[in-house]
Amino acid sequence: MTSNNQHTVARRVEVSGVALHSGKVVRIEILPSAINSGIVFKRVDLPGTPSVPAHLSNILSTDLNTTIGHGEVKISTIEHLMAAFAGLGIDNALVKIDGPEVPVMDGSAHPFVTRILAAGISTQDAQRRYFVVRQAFEFKMGDKWIKIEPAEVTSFAMEIDFTSKAIGRQSFSFNLDRDSFLEIAGSRTFCHENDISAMRKAGLAIGGSLENAIVVSDDEVLNPEGLRFDNEFVRHKLLDCVGDLSLLGGPLVGKITASKSGHGLHAAFMKALWVRRQELLTTVEDMGVRRAKDSLSNIAGAIA
Numbered sequence: 001m002t003s004n005n006q007h008t009v010a011r012r013v014e015v016s017g018v019a020l021h022s023g024k025v026v027r028i029e030i031l032p033s034a035i036n037s038g039i040v041f042k043r044v045d046l047p048g049t050p051s052v053p054a055h056l057s058n059i060l061s062t063d064l065n066t067t068i069g070h071g072e073v074k075i076s077t078i079e080h081l082m083a084a085f086a087g088l089g090i091d092n093a094l095v096k097i098d099g100p101e102v103p104v105m106d107g108s109a110h111p112f113v114t115r116i117l118a119a120g121i122s123t124q125d126a127q128r129r130y131f132v133v134r135q136a137f138e139f140k141m142g143d144k145w146i147k148i149e150p151a152e153v154t155s156f157a158m159e160i161d162f163t164s165k166a167i168g169r170q171s172f173s174f175n176l177d178r179d180s181f182l183e184i185a186g187s188r189t190f191c192h193e194n195d196i197s198a199m200r201k202a203g204l205a206i207g208g209s210l211e212n213a214i215v216v217s218d219d220e221v222l223n224p225e226g227l228r229f230d231n232e233f234v235r236h237k238l239l240d241c242v243g244d245l246s247l248l249g250g251p252l253v254g255k256i257t258a259s260k261s262g263h264g265l266h267a268a269f270m271k272a273l274w275v276r277r278q279e280l281l282t283t284v285e286d287m288g289v290r291r292a293k294d295s296l297s298n299i300a301g302a303i304a
């Protein structure tokens with residue numbers, strides 16, 4: 001097995017739970033799927049069971065979560081499940097869902113990760129398609145920004161700065177591989193207690209509770225069990241970033257740095273990048289061949 005191959009889930013994975021924003025119980029089934037099919041969601045509760053590929057061209061909204069779809073067909077809060085796929089290196093899967101929103105579980109990607117690992121991951125007989133950063137590109141929205149630069153391996157670095165003393169300034173970075181991903185997979189989503197009533201008035205966070213989110217007041221964490229990591233907040237922002245950026249449709253190879261980012265910034269950044277992808281990215285089917293070519297040209301350069 002090489003990590004350059006495409007992967008899918010080895011067996012069916014079933015997960016059910018409450019949806020964060022609607023508060024309804026939703027069931028998802030993750031099924032193995034063919035090479036080059038990508039991650040595709042299928043609304044089995046709707047007539048004709050419409051499908052929506054998890055791709056940036058299908059992003060409908062980024063208001064406190066990432067929602068994809070078309071017309072009335074929507075799938076919300078896909079980011080933690082998408083992060084689980086990206087972090088575990090799963091390229092292809094069919095996600096059948098019987099409602100408009102992925103269950104929130106404990107507010108992290110950990111429940112998806114453990115169930116997928118228990119079912120197993122199967123290697124497929126085709127190379128992955130990577131998007132290798134060819135040229136540095138920075139995208140800003142107010143005081144938020146995200147930047148990509150060429151690098152041999154994929155790394156993520158993030159900083160956040162919240163006025164709430166319970167969060168404050170935090171930064172974290174890691175190289176995206178399966179083991180390092182497990183260090184952020186368990187970090188939970190969070191909100192400020194003052195924002196809860198506004199979110200509920202907007203019809204959001206109806207299913208939210210201390211069971212599936214960290215809630216902070218100005219200077220303390222209200223969850224009785226406390227935090228899972230000292231810097232759980234920035235780890236979760238990284239988790240969201242990994243999940244959202246996977247909507248490019250293939251792994252991004254480069255150094256990714258972000259400050260105060262969120263779903264809206266990720267979506268706008270990807271759309272700007274996609275427009276200029278011919279110039280900024282190289283699509284590579286076989287990283288092994290590329291590395292061999294690079295080292296050959298280095299040797300040729302050294303001899304010359």
Ligand SMILES: [Zn+2]
Binds near residue numbers: 236
């Ligand atoms: Zn999140």
